Amino acid sequence: MSATQNSLSHLQALEAESIEIFREVASSFERPVMMYSIGKDSSVLLHLARKAFYPSKIPFPLLHVDTTWKFKEMISFRDRMAEQYGFDLLVHTNQEGKEQNINPFDHGSARYTDIMKTVALRQALNAGQYDAAIGGARRDEEKSRAKERIFSHRNAQHAWDPKNQRPELWRVFNTRLAPGESMRVFPLSNWTELDIWTYIYSEGIEIPPLYLSKKRPVVERSGTLIMVDDERLPLNEGEVPREEMVRFRTLGCYPLTGAIRSEAATLPEIIMEMNASTTSEREGRLIDSDQAGSMEKKKQEGYF
Amino acid sequence: MTIQENIQKNNALDVDSWLGQQTNKSLLRFLTCGSVDDGKSTLIGRLLYDSQLILDDQLAALQKESHNRTTGDEGIDFSLLVDGLTAEREQGITIDVAYRFFTTNKRKFIVADTPGHEQYTRNMATGASNADVAIVLIDARKGLLTQTRRHSFILSLIGVKHVVVVVNKIDLVDYDKETFDRIDAEYREFAGQLGFKSLVTIPISALKGDNIVHKSEAMDWYRGPQLVPYLEEIDVTEDKTDKPFRFPVQWVNRASLDFRGFSGTVAGGSIKPGDEVLVAASRKPAKISRIVTMDGDLDEAIAGQAVTLVLDREIDISRGDVLSAPGTVPEYSNQFQAKLVWMNEERAMSGRSYLIKVGTQLVPATITNIKYKTNVNNLEQSATKCLDLNEVGTVTIATDKPIAFDPYAENGATGGFILIDRLSNATLAAGTVEFGLRRAQNLTYQDFDVNRKTRSEMKGQTPKIVWFTGLSGSGKSTVANLLEKRIAAEGKHTYILDGDNVRHGLNKDLGFTDEDRVENIRRIAEVAKLMADAGLIVLVSFISPFKNERKLAREVAGDIEFIEAYVNTPLEVCAERDPKGLYARAKKGEIKNFTGIDSPFEAPENADITLNAAERDPADLANELYDLMFEGHQYRAL
Incomplete structure (x- = not known):
């Protein structure tokens, strides 16, 4: 985005801040990696990373932790992006978990998330010996995230110590680490959900089509619409998938991601609909509502 | 009217123009600070609530959590919205800065809600460092407290130029004008020395909503602005483009053999292709040939923009260099x-x-x-x-x-x-x-023709520093003495720097506090380096209790061979030996700051050599150390 006057608009300021963070990571760490989860925030993150290093290619790999339960459309989108922009894509699945067929139905969402996401992430970070992992989390998403630094220190066990964070002054980031420690870095910390959408719109960033409404097969379970993305979703007795106009506000594992009924099939329609919305984005994610403080607890254990 | 209301009422509103308006809004970053219990979190909760940014699911969760707590008229404890950590909710305090976001028709806001406890002042400073405006809360019943002053002072130090003092809980003093006037006068007197560019004082009740968005009906006497309208209008633009050009190079962009650019964020002023720049360190000049971004080359880059600069000639520039305008270098x-x-x-x-x-x-x-x-x-x-x-x-x-x-x-x-x-x-x-x-x-370093190499060759030896560290009475000086005798016997030139001896002369102005111990070691590290530079083999026998200073000594030595020898004798053994009777006196309290008794010894974790002087004969240790120094053995524990 180019400046038109002698000061920057809020989106220009946010963009510049994120680019600066990306460059600081590339300059300060030996083995950075960027978490790529395929959603809208990851799409913005990818776009900003390309801008930060243009005309060079992104100087670190992108890592996708594949739980094997992602929407099919997410995987095809991921592979197409990697080809289009020529970034180095790494995909990791917890093979032990896969062999034991760990799934959200038989093992519950908490255990499944722990094994296929948190443990898988730790495995991938350890195997790659990454000293910095860039993520797309935003401070407006959840209360414990609102407290996290942009450069967020992790000990050798990947744990976060929320009561003892390093002070973070101006944009002078302390990137120093002891052996085995690592940093989680969040370039989108100061972006809101609305900023993400308006930026996607004004920059013409491609996002997975699941965000746009169309007829999809869904079943309704305790008030949540679950899309029948493949034949692995066990149907309860008498349960028949119906075609409904639905879209997703957030993308994750399809059995754990609630769809919303919507007619918004274009980006402007989504933004308008979101503005009229009275519920927060993470409501569609089933893993956060287990208990108060649950995200903080997961993060202490190494979840992103 | 909030955006939500606006959108709901004007469904037909043109999306593009609405988005255009969103994209072009300005951003205001402010923090809330002040003493604990002055109601910072409640105020932010109120701002979010009044901006209708609290969504249904959040409100439901909030009402559930507010159940066991003291609440306002709405039955909600607003502070729960912002206190995000479990420990914070349990203790009802704010530990770390929380960032919140809201938007009005005029502006986007990023709010840093900072903790009031003195113990967490660093987190308050974190929040202040990126803020344009500070809201300083004062409890109307309590007036200015130490933390009010501390935070205000830190604001001025960090360079926050605009301050809004809100006198909160004004409802609890019956909306009393005199109370407000007294606090206003007291604060202005204190702040007079702090150099703020603007300062307003507003009487509010965060819990009840007085003077937040609308004028309070309970305070006819108040003629000043309301908080939200004031934040929407306040002008904080400090013309950064007017300043001298500064560009700290963050990352060198070598996209190909033909492309070498310097990526970074413009930290002051502006730059155009054709402009001349100077590298601050080397004073080498160059001209800007391109300002590269993924959106295409720019005609101009201004303060705050992240760009990649390409120069018209090859000069040596790396991360850490600062490009600047030639007439006004840093x-x-x-x-x-x-x-x-x-x-x-x-x-x-x-x-x-x-x-x-x-x-x-x-x-x-x-x-x-x-x-x-x-x-x-x-x-x-x-x-x-x-x-x-x-x-x-x-x-x-x-x-x-x-x-x-x-x-x-x-x-x-x-x-x-x-x-x-x-x-x-x-x-x-x-x-x-x-x-x-x-x-x-x-002050530049003078180069002389006779240097360390010449002096070493004349002596037929390689200079070294052996740094003995260990408790008083551990046997440092005993081993050092035996080692020096052995080295001298071979016709080599040595010197022992001994803690006690140096304290009689060079360092006689220093005592035994932590600060003096640090300075003690710094001087010795420098002296040892000079002696090694003269070609000597230097044996340093100092307790040197702190890791930091031993590390410093090694760095001061630079490329001179440096051997850290840890004389590891347990405290009980040293105290038992007590050759100078010092432990006995320290235990009686006659000597203060005695290492091992009431002053710490940070044992080395990675010493080059560890000498087990409690069990081994000092002569054997000195001989083995000699072999290691001159026979090229790997250092190990003796």
Whole structure:
């Protein structure tokens, strides 16, 4: 985005801040990696990373932790992006978990998330010996995230110590680490959900089509619409998938991601609909509502 | 009217123009600060609630959580919205800064809600460092407290120029005008010395909503602005483009053999293709040939923009270099005066080596002098040798090599810095440069024709430093003495620097406090280096209790071979031996700050050699050490 006057608009300021963070990571760490989860925030993150290093290619790999339960459309989108922009894509699945067929139905969402996401992430970070992992989390998403630094220190066990964070002054980031420690870095910390959408719109960033409404097969379970993305979703007795106009506000594992009924099939329609919305984005994610403080607890254990 | 209302009422509103309006809104970053229990979190909760940014699911969760707590008229404890950590909700306090976001038709806001407890002042400073405006809360019943003053002082130090004082809980003093006037006058008197550009005082009730968005009906006597409208209108644009051009190089972009660009964020002024720039360190000039971004080349880049600059010629530039306008270059020096907010339990000491990060430059640095600390209550200055957690002081700093900087008042991006602990990597302090001390430019290293190599060859030996560390009575001097006899017997030139002996002369002005111990070791490290430079084999026998200073000694030695020998004799054995009777006296309290008794010894974790002097014969240890030094053996534990 180019400046038109002698000061920057809020989106220009946010963009510049994120680019600066990306460059600081590339300059300060030996083995950075960027978490790529395929959603809208990851799409913005990818776009900003390309801008930060243009005309060079992104100087670190992108890592996708594949739980094997992602929407099919997410995987095809991921592979197409990697080809289009020529970034180095790494995909990791917890093979032990896969062999034991760990799934959200038989093992519950908490255990499944722990094994296929948190443990898988730790495995991938350890195997790659990454000293910095860039993520797309935003401070407006959840209360414990609102407290996290942009450069967020992790000990050798990947744990976060929320009561003892390093002070973070101006944009002078302390990137120093002891052996085995690592940093989680969040370039989108100061972006809101609305900023993400308006930026996607004004920059013409491609996002997975699941965000746009169309007829999809869904079943309704305790008030949540679950899309029948493949034949692995066990149907309860008498349960028949119906075609409904639905879209997703957030993308994750399809059995754990609630769809919303919507007619918004274009980006402007989504933004308008979101503005009229009275519920927060993470409501569609089933893993956060287990208990108060649950995200903080997961993060202490190494979840992103 | 909030955006939500606006959208709901105008469904037909043109999406493009609405998005255009969104995209072009300005951004205001502010923080809330003040003493604990003055209602900061409640105020932010109120701002979000009144902006209708609290969504149904959040409200439901909030009402559930508010159940066991003291609440306002709405049955909601607003502070629960912002206190995000479990410990915070349990204790009902704010520990760390929380960031919140809201938007009105006029502006986007990023709010840093900062903690009020003195213990968490560093987190308040974190929130202040990126803020344009500060809201200082004062409880109408309590008036100005120590934390009100401390926070205001830190605001001025960090450079927040615009302050809104809100006198909260005004409903609890029956909306009393005199109470408000008294607090207003008291604050203005204190703030007079702090150099804020604008200051307003507003009486509010965060719990009830008085003077937040709308004029309070309970206070006819109040004629000033309401909080939200004031924040929407306040002009904080400080024309950064008007300043001299500064561009700290962050990352060198080598996209191909033909492309070499310098990526970074413009930290001051503006730049166009064709403009001349100067590298601050090397004073080498070049012209800008392109300003590259993924959206295409730019005709101009201004302060705050992240771009990649391409120059018209090949000059040596790397991360840490600062490109600047030729007529107005930054200071380039290795000494400056600065203010520090100390943020760690480990106190600041002059003489100790830290890392300093200014912009993209990271170099070792030493606090050479702590001139004074400032009392946050009355702003009085007093002499001190150290700075404790949350203290604010004025110091001089020397960096190991010259760096480019500006006074903080002239450019925050090139004049603000952090100090980092070299062992724990903790961020120890926030600092702001006051002015450069030009000593570095007058003082250069003199090159002489007779150098270390010549002097060593004349002596037929390679200079070395063996640094013995260990408790008093551990056997350092005994082993050092035997080792020196053996080396001298071979016709080599040596010298022993002994703790006790040096304290009679060079260091007789130093005592045994932590600060003096640091300075003691710093001097010895320098003396040892000079002696090794003269070609000598130097044996240093000093307790040297702190890891940091032993690390410093090794660094001072530079490329001179440095052997850290840890004489590891247990405290009980040393106290039992007690050759000078010192342990007995220390235990009786006759000697203060005695290592091992009431002053710490930080045992080396990676000494080159560990001498088990409790069980081994000192002569054997000296002989084996000799073999290791001169026979090229690997160092190991003896």
